[in-house]
Amino acid sequence: MGSVGAKEIPELLNAEGRRIDGRRLDELRPISMKVGPLTRADGSAFVEWGENKVMAAVYGPREVHPRHLMQTSKAIIQCRYNMAAFSVDERKRPGQDRRSQEISKVITEAFESVVFTEEFPKTSIDIYIEVLQANAGTRCAGLVAASLALADAGIPMADLVASVAVGKVAGRIALDLKKEEDNFGEADMPLALVPQSGRLVLIQMEGHMNRDEIREALDLGTKGCREIYERMRQALRTRYEVPAGAPAPEAMA
């Protein structure tokens, strides 16, 4: 442990190349995804990722509110990312602040590039992301949950959006930062990828990395997104697979 002023800085990387929670630099935190836990939403998903717990609910396509936002040629996507007051160590003031507005905006833009909005003119697709417990990477967990919830709602999309943050910790490029790494590391770069096209639909960065480090971070982050993508597809298969021996759908009519 080192210290800056009164703050203790934990050892972020040990001599064996292990991180604060024992992970290697290219390892994700444990992740579990459940599709469809909410019965009143058109689509939903719950994601537990490290110590993050995030619920997403999707409604629509439905009537636009407020009505002046309606577009005659396509659906609009409205996303609200919200962090519960009890989700963080120091109670957060309830309600939307600048950070949650920014996150809602970048997530909306990420989905605008995959959802076939022109199929549903004059409607709204509403995405609610509720962070119940936070430990860094909540916008990525929110994107993953919302992507699964959109698929669960049957919204036509070019592909799922997968997301993970990558950053720089103790001088090395690391995948999927947790809170201490986000707080005491040198950089944090959340990414979102449309895996089939290889297109990045979200990239943000806080901190400092040089050109080579950014390149390495993009490679590692892209690999991480592809790993997440496989987990997302598995979660959807688990939700929709027909158990062996179950009657065929036509036999149930």
Ligand code: UDP
């Ligand atoms: N955080 C907090 N209070 C806040 C906002 C954030 O304690 O008001 C914590 C929370 O654990 C969050 C982390 O700081 O996950 C990193 O926040 P950041 O803005 O980088 O977004 P995130 O990494 O969650 O997408």
